[in-house]
Amino acid sequence: MQRKLLALLTVLAVMAVACTTGxxxxxxxxxxxxxxxxTPAETTPDTGDTETTGTTEPAVxxxxxxxxxxxxxxxxxxxxxxxxxxxxxxxxxxxxxxxxFDIDFCRAVAAGVLGDPEAVEFVPLTAEARFTALQGGxxxxxxxxxxxxxxxxxxxxxxFLHTTFYDGQGMxxxxxxxxxxxxxxxxxxxCVLQGTTTELNLTxxxxxxxxxxxxxxxxxxxxxxPAYESGQCExxxxxxxxxxxFKASIEEAGGEEQYIMAxxxxxxxxxxxxxxxDSAWAQAxxxxxxATITAWEFGLTSENIGSYDGDDPNILNxxxxxxxxxxxxxxxxxNVRIIESVGNYQEIFERHLAPIGLELEGSPNDLWTNGGxxxxxxYR
Amino acid sequence: MTxxxxxxxxxxxxxxxxxxRVAGQVAAVVVVFLILQWLxxxxxxxxxxxxxxxDFGFLNQPTQFQIANHPQFNPRSPVWRMxxxxxKNTALAGVFGIALAGVLGLIIGIGRLxxxxxxxxxxxxxxxxxxxxxxxxxxxxxxxxxFLYGPLPNLRQAIEIPLFGTGxxxxxxxxxxxxxxxxxxxxxxxxxxxxxxxxxxxxxxxWRWRTRLNERSGEPHHRVLWSLGVLLAILxxxxxxxxxxxxxxWPQLSENRRRIASGFSINSGFMSVAGALGxxxxxxVAEIIRGSILAVPWGQTExxxxxxxxxxxxxxxxxxxxxxxxxxPPLINQALNLIKNTSLAAAVGYAxxxxxxxxxxxxxxxxxxxxxxxxxxxxxxxxxxxLILNIVNRRLQLVTR
Numbered sequence: 001m002q003r004k005l006l007a008l009l010t011v012l013a014v015m016a017v018a019c020t021t022g023x024x025x026x027x028x029x030x031x032x033x034x035x036x037x038x039t040p041a042e043t044t045p046d047t048g049d050t051e052t053t054g055t056t057e058p059a060v061x062x063x064x065x066x067x068x069x070x071x072x073x074x075x076x077x078x079x080x081x082x083x084x085x086x087x088x089x090x091x092x093x094x095x096x097x098x099x100x101f102d103i104d105f106c107r108a109v110a111a112g113v114l115g116d117p118e119a120v121e122f123v124p125l126t127a128e129a130r131f132t133a134l135q136g137g138x139x140x141x142x143x144x145x146x147x148x149x150x151x152x153x154x155x156x157x158x159x160f161l162h163t164t165f166y167d168g169q170g171m172x173x174x175x176x177x178x179x180x181x182x183x184x185x186x187x188x189x190x191c192v193l194q195g196t197t198t199e200l201n202l203t204x205x206x207x208x209x210x211x212x213x214x215x216x217x218x219x220x221x222x223x224x225x226p227a228y229e230s231g232q233c234e235x236x237x238x239x240x241x242x243x244x245x246f247k248a249s250i251e252e253a254g255g256e257e258q259y260i261m262a263x264x265x266x267x268x269x270x271x272x273x274x275x276x277x278d279s280a281w282a283q284a285x286x287x288x289x290x291a292t293i294t295a296w297e298f299g300l301t302s303e304n305i306g307s308y309d310g311d312d313p314n315i316l317n318x319x320x321x322x323x324x325x326x327x328x329x330x331x332x333x334x335n336v337r338i339i340e341s342v343g344n345y346q347e348i349f350e351r352h353l354a355p356i357g358l359e360l361e362g363s364p365n366d367l368w369t370n371g372g373x374x375x376x377x378x379y380r
Numbered sequence: 381m382t383x384x385x386x387x388x389x390x391x392x393x394x395x396x397x398x399x400x401r402v403a404g405q406v407a408a409v410v411v412v413f414l415i416l417q418w419l420x421x422x423x424x425x426x427x428x429x430x431x432x433x434x435d436f437g438f439l440n441q442p443t444q445f446q447i448a449n450h451p452q453f454n455p456r457s458p459v460w461r462m463x464x465x466x467x468k469n470t471a472l473a474g475v476f477g478i479a480l481a482g483v484l485g486l487i488i489g490i491g492r493l494x495x496x497x498x499x500x501x502x503x504x505x506x507x508x509x510x511x512x513x514x515x516x517x518x519x520x521x522x523x524x525x526x527f528l529y530g531p532l533p534n535l536r537q538a539i540e541i542p543l544f545g546t547g548x549x550x551x552x553x554x555x556x557x558x559x560x561x562x563x564x565x566x567x568x569x570x571x572x573x574x575x576x577x578x579x580x581x582x583x584x585x586x587w588r589w590r591t592r593l594n595e596r597s598g599e600p601h602h603r604v605l606w607s608l609g610v611l612l613a614i615l616x617x618x619x620x621x622x623x624x625x626x627x628x629x630w631p632q633l634s635e636n637r638r639r640i641a642s643g644f645s646i647n648s649g650f651m652s653v654a655g656a657l658g659x660x661x662x663x664x665v666a667e668i669i670r671g672s673i674l675a676v677p678w679g680q681t682e683x684x685x686x687x688x689x690x691x692x693x694x695x696x697x698x699x700x701x702x703x704x705x706x707x708x709p710p711l712i713n714q715a716l717n718l719i720k721n722t723s724l725a726a727a728v729g730y731a732x733x734x735x736x737x738x739x740x741x742x743x744x745x746x747x748x749x750x751x752x753x754x755x756x757x758x759x760x761x762x763x764x765x766x767l768i769l770n771i772v773n774r775r776l777q778l779v780t781r
Contacts, residue, residue, distance in 0.1 A: 128742050135430055151744035157430040187638035189535070189556060194726065194735065195742025199445040203455045206446075214639060215448050216556070217729045217739065223520070223528075227729075231534030232527065232556045232648070234638070276430055 068140050068274070068281035069113065069329055077119050080106035081139035084124035085221060087245040088356040089145050098122045101352040102143045104342045105164055105272060105289055109141060112288030112334040117341035126220075128195045131156040134275055141285050142273045145239070147197050152273070161286040162293075163271040166364035166373055168264035169201045170240040172247060175259040177234070182211060182263065189214045191224050191233035201266040202237050221246070229255060239268050245356040280329055287328055291335045293376040294318060295344035296367060302343035305336060318379050326379070335379075345374060423748065436753075438745050439463070445743060448731045449557070449647045451639075459740060466733030467757055473654045473732055474719040474761070480658025481718060482711075485665025490695065492670050503666065510663035515656070516724045522656035523728040527555045527648040536637045548630045552640060555648065559631030562644030568625040575618035582614060583607040649730030653722055661718045665711065672707035673699055705776050712769040716762050723758075733757050 072078055082102055083090035090100040107117035123139050134142050135157045146152075147167075148160040171190075173179045182205065192199050194217040206213045216233045218224040225246065228236045236243065240260065247258040272289060274282050295301070298315050300308065308319060317324045320332035331337070342348055349360045366372025393399050427434050443462040447453045453465060491503035510518065526532075533539065538554035552559030587607045594601035619625065631643025639645075676699050684694040723734035737754050741747045 128738050128747075132747050135426075135432070149744065155432065155744055155746060157432050187634060187636055189638070194729065195738050197743065199739060200743050203444060203446045207455060212451060213446070214451060215446050217448055217731075217735070219726045219729070219735075219738070223523075223727065223729075226524070226528050230528050230555060231536075234536075 067278050069278075069284050072113055072140055072281075076114060077121050078106065078110045078113060078141065079121045079123055079139045080109070081123050081125045081130055081133050081142040081144050082106060083144045084122075086145060086242060087249060088241065088353050088358070089245075092124070099352070101165065101348060102145060104348045104352065105143050105292075106141070108292060108338045108342045109143075109272075109285050109288045111337040111341045112291065112330055113284055115331060115334070115337050117337075126195075127193070131158060134158055134273060137275070140274070140281070143271075145242075145270045146273055147268045148271055148273075149197060157276045158273040159276050159282050161272045161274065161282060162289050162376075163269040163373075164289060165241065165270040167239040167241050167268035167270055169198055169237060169266040169268060170243050170264050171261045172236045172238075172243045172258055173234065173261070175257040177259075179235070179259075180261060182206070182209065182261070182265070185213060185235055186211050187213065188234040189216050189232065191216050191218070191228045191236045193217070193221065193224060193238060194219050197266075197268070198238055205265045225250070239270075240264060241353070241356075241358055244358055248357050283328055284330055287326075287330070288334070288338060290376045290379075291318075291338045292342070292345040292348060293367075293374050294379050295335065295339045296346050296374070297369070297376065300339055300344060301347055302339055302341070305339045314378070314380065427748075432746065434746075434749065436749055438749065439753075441745075443740070445739060447736065448649070448729060449645070450731065459745065462736055462740065463733065463753060463757070466731065466736040469650075469730065470719070470722050470732040470734075470757070470761065473650060473657070473722045473725065473730065474765075476650075476654040477657040477661065477718045477722070478715050480654065481661035481665050481714065484658065484662035486669055488662060489666035489669025489673070492666065493673060507663045507666050510660050511667070513660070515660045515721045516727060518660045519652055519656040519724055520727050522659075523648065523652035526655075527652065530555060535633070535639070538633060538637070540633070543630070549632060549643075550630070552631045552633060552643075557640055557648065558646045558651070559633070559640040559643045560646065561631060562629040562642075563626045564629035564642075566623075566625060566627055568622040572618060572622050572625040575622075576615060579611045579614035579618075583611040586610045647730070649725065649728045652728045653725040653730045653732070657718050657721050660721075661714055664714050664717075668707050668710045668714065669703070672703040675706050676702045701776075708769065708773045708776060712766055712773070715765050715769060719761050719765060720758060 082098065083100075084092045084098065086100070088100060090098065090102045092098055103122070106120050106122065110120045111117040123133065125133055125139075125142075125144055130142055130144055130146065131152070133139050142158070143164075145165070145167075146160075148163065152158055153160055171182065171185070173185075177184075179185060190202065190213055192202055192215050199215065199217065202213075202215060216227060218227060224236070227233055229250065236246070238246075243260050247260060250256070250258055272285055274285055295305065295318070298312075298318065300315070300318075305319070308315060316322065318335050320334070320336065323332060325332040328334075343351070346360065349358075349365065354360070360366060361370070362372075364373045366374065368375040390396060424434055439460045440458045442456045443453075443459050444455055446455050447462065447465055450465060453461075488503045488506055491499045492507065494500050494503070513521075524530075532553055532555040535554040535556050538552050540549045541551040541553070542548065543550040549559070550561065584607070587603045590601040590603040590606050593599055594603075629643050631645070632641050633639075634641040680698055680702065681694065684698045689698065722732050725732045726735040726738055729735065733754060737750050741750050
């Protein structure tokens with residue numbers, strides 16, 4: 001009896017000890033948490049290991065120590081979330097080299113912030129993973145044909161910046177079917193990429209007009225394209241820019257002739273996004289992108305920007321002549337670096353999007369002076 | 381108190397096995413608790429820093445997208461309804477996959493032990509082929525080989541196989557959807573459901589009665605025949621009495637040949653997932669069955685030879701009942717694996733819970749909360765399946781003497 005009681009008592013004692021030693025250690029978790037907040041100097045990522053601290057211990061986000069801009073300049077590299085399978089916008093060739101419209105804007109940001117268009121680490125992301133990567137601090141900026149919407153601004157912890165491409169959703173059908181309007185697709189099965197706003201727009205426009213339809217979703221375009229070509233679905237809906245690219249690639253490969261319906265049934269402003277709550281970084285990215293539009297407006301190209309000898313004060317400001325510095329935390333000559341390395345907006349467009357069949361002239365992406373939507377705030 | 385205190389001769393606390401055992405468990409619980417607290421704390425803190433709240437209010441917001449092959453789903457219904465559709469589709473693929481894997485695995489497992497050279501080698505080839513390929517590859521290959529690049533035309537040119545001599549279609553085959561005969565209610569469905577329940581209960585009662593009779597008098601029980609007879613008799617009588625509450629719904633294409641208007645339609649995504657996972661898991665089931673049969677002592681087989689049992693009788697009454705006792709626990713694992721593997725369906729666009737969750741996240745629903753729901757759903761499935769199979773297991777084990 002006594003032994004039993006003794007054993008019971010010892011067990012209780014051990015449990016009590018475990019609990020008391022357990023409790024303070026439980027408290028130390030939030031305690032160290034607040035510690036990093038009050039003494040940020042201790043955890044300044046001066047060793048370049050921000051990537052590991054950023055992912056495994058998200059409590060130390062770059063925003064806490066002088067912002068992302070400082071962290072990027074410290075690291076000497078911009079981490080840019082991109083698409084790697086979309087011809088024209090972001091694609092990897094057989095040598096592992098990234099190229100495309102969005103890729104060039106990553107390079108523009110690197111040139112603006114670091115003075116070197118090659119100082120980019122490209123992080124290929126799927127449509128579903130992109131915002132999580134941005135929230136988690138795995139990337140500094142997301143330039144991955146991403147549509148700016150209210151929900152994404154509000155719930156995804158992202159801040160969208162100046163639109164780089166005004167897109168809209170369209171519908172592609174084999175030309176031989178003769179379908180020209182959405183009404184021709186009543187009851188049809190329609191191919192759509194999973195996990196994008198495209199699915200929402202498709203549902204919205206067909207429901208608004210009372211047209212029954214059946215979506216067929218695939219996680220990526222590699223399986224969506226054969227599904228479309230084998231006739232599993234009768235039409236393929238996506239952003240017009242993407243459809244144009246796929247139309248070109250299907251026809252080039254000897255497939256059936258394709259027709260993209262004239263009707264565009266959504267607004268898809270594609271642009272860069274940065275994490276919420278760091279306006280210095282947001283402005284640095286924004287003005288790096290705007291530099292390409294301003295240069296276009298001024299008629300400055302990658303060829304002639306080095307040899308400008310006029311005295312338009314606006315252009316001289318833009319070139320950073322006479323030490324003009326708007327105070328964005330960037331090198332005063334960052335615009336020159338950007339235009340020298342990637343060219344102005346028109347050059348970027350012609351280099352990547354004209355080959356896949358997209359027109360700049362007369363499109364919403366034309367300069368405002370030509371009736372388009374590309375408009376940059378004044379650089380002064 | 382003249383005898384020496386036993387406790388004084390005991391080792392000190394830190395070397396006492398009994399104390400250490402308890403302390404170890406307490407420490408483990410504390411560690412798990414701390415890790416969980418650290419993880420959740422991280423999440424909540426960082427979400428707060430990014431101004432994102434960690435709540436589940438989005439479940440009441442509209443889904444906003446149409447679910448593939450669910451024309452009756454209203455995109456304006458809340459997200460939790462979408463979750464239910466996903467759960468239903470996961471369950472469907474899981475149930476059909478498990479059924480296929482079970483039947484096929486049993487046949488192939490026995491086939492591998494067959495004296496017939498061809499049967500044994502074919503079974504072995506099957507097992508080696510499927511168990512060495514990742515399930516995702518099997519699914520995508522199945523979708524490509526059978527549907528995308530398969531022999532079937534698209535829906536507008538679908539093959540309609542007529543039911544001989546009736547002018548009705550028995551089967552519609554296309555590369556996107558198949559139409560098979562289904563059931564359609566003409567009213568009185570509830571009453572018929574109740575009578576079906578009565579029939580099942582009656583059949584169970586008859587089963588027990590025949591079993592008891594057999595145990596008491598040794599008379600052959602024929603309980604399968606008796607129970608089935610009772611079941612069918614009640615069903616037929618109530619069916620006629622209720623004026624045919626269910627009729628066969630023959631498959632038919634809509635006028636524009638763009639959808640299957642009536643009958644039961646099965647889409648290619650479902651067939652790819654359930655079929656491919658069934659084939660894949662069957663290879664594992666076959667190995668478990670084979671191993672379990674080999675684990676039954678050879679003397680049992682010799683004894684059944686001595687009793688002049690046929691091959692079928694030997695398996696049915698002697699070998700398999702003993703083999704199943706060994707096989708059930710690893711089979712539970714296979715069933716759980718199959719259900720979890722249905723999450724690969726996103727590759728072929730089947731609207732199960734993971735696919736729908738990914739779509740939902742892509743359309744602005746919070747990722748972390750959605751994934752938490754996903755985890756809860758799979759946990760629920762796994763616990764349910766292991767509960768059912770554990771009951772089966774216990775019943776099998778109880779038979780031993």
